[in-house]
Amino acid sequence: MATASPSAAGDARTRRETYHEADVVVVGAGVFGCAIAYALANQGRSVLLLERWMKEPDRIVGELLQPGGLAALKKLGLGHCVDGIDAVPCRGYNVIYRGEPSLIPYPPVDDSGDVPFKWSGSGKDGKRPEGRSFHHGRFIAQLRRACLAHENITVVETEVLNTVRGEYADRVLGVESRTTVGGEAGEKKRDYFFGHLTIIADGYLSRFRKQLLGSDPVVKSKFYALELIDCALPQEHFGHVIIGDASPVLLYQIGARETRALFDVPQGIPEAAPAAGGVRGYIKNVAIPALPASVRASAERALGDGKIPRSMPNSWLPPSKQTFNGVVLLGDAFNMRHPLTGGGMTVAFNDALLLAELIHPSRVRNLEDARAMRAAVDAFYWRRKALTSIINVLAQALYTLFAADDRQLRALQLGCFEYFRRGMTDGPCALLGGILQQPSVLAYHFFSVAFVAIWLNSCAVMGSGPLGLLKLPLAIVDAGLILWKASCVFLPLLWREGFR
Numbered sequence: 001m002a003t004a005s006p007s008a009a010g011d012a013r014t015r016r017e018t019y020h021e022a023d024v025v026v027v028g029a030g031v032f033g034c035a036i037a038y039a040l041a042n043q044g045r046s047v048l049l050l051e052r053w054m055k056e057p058d059r060i061v062g063e064l065l066q067p068g069g070l071a072a073l074k075k076l077g078l079g080h081c082v083d084g085i086d087a088v089p090c091r092g093y094n095v096i097y098r099g100e101p102s103l104i105p106y107p108p109v110d111d112s113g114d115v116p117f118k119w120s121g122s123g124k125d126g127k128r129p130e131g132r133s134f135h136h137g138r139f140i141a142q143l144r145r146a147c148l149a150h151e152n153i154t155v156v157e158t159e160v161l162n163t164v165r166g167e168y169a170d171r172v173l174g175v176e177s178r179t180t181v182g183g184e185a186g187e188k189k190r191d192y193f194f195g196h197l198t199i200i201a202d203g204y205l206s207r208f209r210k211q212l213l214g215s216d217p218v219v220k221s222k223f224y225a226l227e228l229i230d231c232a233l234p235q236e237h238f239g240h241v242i243i244g245d246a247s248p249v250l251l252y253q254i255g256a257r258e259t260r261a262l263f264d265v266p267q268g269i270p271e272a273a274p275a276a277g278g279v280r281g282y283i284k285n286v287a288i289p290a291l292p293a294s295v296r297a298s299a300e301r302a303l304g305d306g307k308i309p310r311s312m313p314n315s316w317l318p319p320s321k322q323t324f325n326g327v328v329l330l331g332d333a334f335n336m337r338h339p340l341t342g343g344g345m346t347v348a349f350n351d352a353l354l355l356a357e358l359i360h361p362s363r364v365r366n367l368e369d370a371r372a373m374r375a376a377v378d379a380f381y382w383r384r385k386a387l388t389s390i391i392n393v394l395a396q397a398l399y400t401l402f403a404a405d406d407r408q409l410r411a412l413q414l415g416c417f418e419y420f421r422r423g424m425t426d427g428p429c430a431l432l433g434g435i436l437q438q439p440s441v442l443a444y445h446f447f448s449v450a451f452v453a454i455w456l457n458s459c460a461v462m463g464s465g466p467l468g469l470l471k472l473p474l475a476i477v478d479a480g481l482i483l484w485k486a487s488c489v490f491l492p493l494l495w496r497e498g499f500r
Contacts, residue, residue, distance in 0.1 A: 009152065012152065013151070013154065016154040017154055020048065020192060020193045020194060021193075021194045022046040022047055022048040022193075022194075023045040023046045023047065023196050023367055024045050024048070024197045024199060025047075025050065025175060025193050025194070025195035025198045025199070026047060026048065026199045027050050027160045027198070027199065027202055027208075028050070028051065028200065028331065029049050029054070029140075029143075029144050029147065030057075030201060030331065031062060031331065031344075031345050031348045031349070032201040032331030032332070032348040032349075032351065032352060033199075033201040033331065034049070034078075034140070034144060034147050035078065035348060035349055035352035036201070036351075036355060036356065037049045037147055038143075038146060038147055039077075039352050039353065039356035041147075041150045041152035042150075042152075042356075043356065043360055043361055044152065044361065045152065045361075046152055047150075047153045047154070048153075048154055048156065049153055049154070049156070050158050050160055050177065050193060051155065051156075051158075052157070052158070052160070053157065054144065054155070056137040056138070057137045058136075058137050059136045059137070059312070060136075060223065060311075060312055061223065061262075061344070062136045062345060063134060063135065063136045063252070064090060064131065064132075064133045064345075065082070065090075065132045065134075065342075065345050066090075066131045066342060066343060066345075066432070066433045066434045066435075067129035067433045067435055068387070068435050069345045069348075069350070069434055070129075070130070070131055070132055071129070071434075072346070072349035072353050072434075073349050075353055076349060076353060076356075078146055081142035081143050081146060082132045082139065082142075084142075085134050085142060086135070086138070086255045086256055087132045087134040087139075088132065088134065088254065088256070089131070089237050090130060090131035090132060090133050090237060090239055090252065091105055091106060091128065091130055091237045091238055092104050092105035092239070092433075093238060093239045093429065093432070094235040094238045094239070095240075095420055096234070096240060096241065096242050096243065096292065097243045097244070097413075097414075097417040099244070100417075100421075101234060102420040103235060104420055104425045104428070105238075105425070106429055106430070106433050106435065107126075107128065107427075108123045108124070108126025108128050109126055109127060109128075110126060115426055115427065115430040115436050116426075117426040118426055118427040118436055118441050120424065120427070121423055122424070122426045123426055131342075131433065133252050133260075134255070135254050135258070158178065158179040158180075158191055159177055159179075160175045160202070161175075161176050161178055163175055163198065163327060171326040172198050172325060172326035172327035173198075174193050174198060175193050175198060176190065176191070176192055177191045177192070177193065178190060178191065195367075197326065197359075197367040198327040198328070199327075199328050199330060200212070200327060200328070200330070201329075202333050204315055206329070206332070209329065209333050209334075212327065213320050213322070213334070215320055217313075217315035217336055218315065218317070219267070219316075220267055220314070221264050221266040221403070222264075222311045222312065222313050223262040223264055223265075223311060223312050223314055223339065224279055224283065224308075224310070224311045225261065225310050225311070225312075226263075226299060226303060226309055227254075227258055227259070227261075228258070228259040228260075228261055228295070228298040228301075228302050229258060229259075229301075231251075231294075231299075232294040232295070233251060233253065233294070238252075239342065240252065240292075241340075241402065242290055242291060243413065243417070245286065246263075246286045246287040247265060247266055247269075247402075248264045248340060248403055249262065249264065249287055249290065249291065250340065259295075259298070261295075261299055261302070262339075263287045263309070264399075264403065265283075266403065278308070279308055279309070279311075280308060283309070284300075312339075314338050314339060314340075314399075315332075315336040316336060316337060316338060316396055317332075317336040318335065318496040318497060319334060319388070319392075320334075321378070321381050323374075324370070324373050324374045324377040325370075328355075330351060330355070331348055331351075332344065332348075335388065335392070337395035338396055340395055340398060340402065341391065343391035343392075343394070343395055343432070346387075346433075347388050347391055350384070350388070351380075354380060354383060354384055355376075355380050358376040358379055363376070364376055385439075385497065386437040386438075387434060389498060390431050390437065390439055391432075392493070393493045393494055396493050397489050397490055400489050401416055406485075408482050409485060409489075411454075411457045411478075411482050412453045412482065412485065412486055414453060414456055415449050415452040415453025415454075416449045416453070418452055418453075418456060419445075419448065419449045419452050422452075424445070424448070427441050427444075427445050431445070439494075443490075446490050447486065447490075449486075450486035453482055453486075454478075454482050454483065457475070457482060458478070458479060461474055461478060462475050
């Protein structure tokens, strides 16, 4: 951690508090905003961290931190933020396909952090990394407390409205905001904050995304949430993915007594239409019956309050290249994927680590150096893909398979479960957990699943009787259709991640 002399640190604090000037202005004290503010402050940068509302947030996603994200959190110096919040260890996933479970633990890693059985099978020996699950608001409160305690960060509760641009050059110099003076019912005054670099991380509902990126997220479903109390999960310390006639359901502990249930509800499905009882009718009549028996009573009690459960859109927003002119848009404002695999915070913390490395004072001494900053932002876009392309593609591809709505996708869904059931788990779970950063391993396992699906489908079509060979042409046609569907799922996602 870089430290300035006491007098220099005091001068920087005075400039932040009195004149609202700093090296870096960070908009949004969420997961990414806190992480990047803390990382840059540790390098000796003076940071202004702006947040509209410092009250502990209450969200239904951002509650599961994969092992790769936990490792990045510790590298940022924020590992203590998972302590003292009733966080629960997470050791992998339990995929339950039409009532049949398949346990997928995080794989053992060797001394170098590599996964020995990433291409095939599953290892038995070695240290297995863990993730953490928790109440989102408690975790964010811990991150904010860490930032509030840092001598190089000043946190201001203010609502950011616009960027401030130079009069003679198209460069963002800071932001314009609205600050409430004199308590919650006080007067709202215009305010301005200036920095050599402005980082905007204002979340999934970003007001700056259209302005800076010109793109909007794609939303095809929502997660509706219940909090189950004293629920007996089939496998302790594992996240559960329920696949059946309903769209996928996630179950994972967020505290000693609390379990989060997330019900995916695609847009426009007839089972959730008003005539069928709406979302509550879908959850009650379709989703809860698909849950493990030990969970149903808790889910019914949680649904019994008569309210429509809280929801969050499941958004897909591929990353876009940014032209640096003093401002960078990051976090969920920049890149989102379906939360099915719980990879969002892992992406955020690794992005914060990478960006902090690329603009470290030893590389970019002056953040006003436009050429150096453009090079750093461009390098950030490409270097982050080793991890984020895996997590993004895996999230979207698995959701497509788990929410299968046609014959070929259902064949791939069955192939995926059979692949796991046969013990081919170390590579896929290492990718999902942010432990492994090799896109080639993702491609290998995805198409291996496709060929298992083709084999299972061919066996089902041809049967075991003497006339089975007569159905071989139909099996071959089906094989082509399944492989084509797999390619249509995987390759466009990979293209968007790699070249957009």
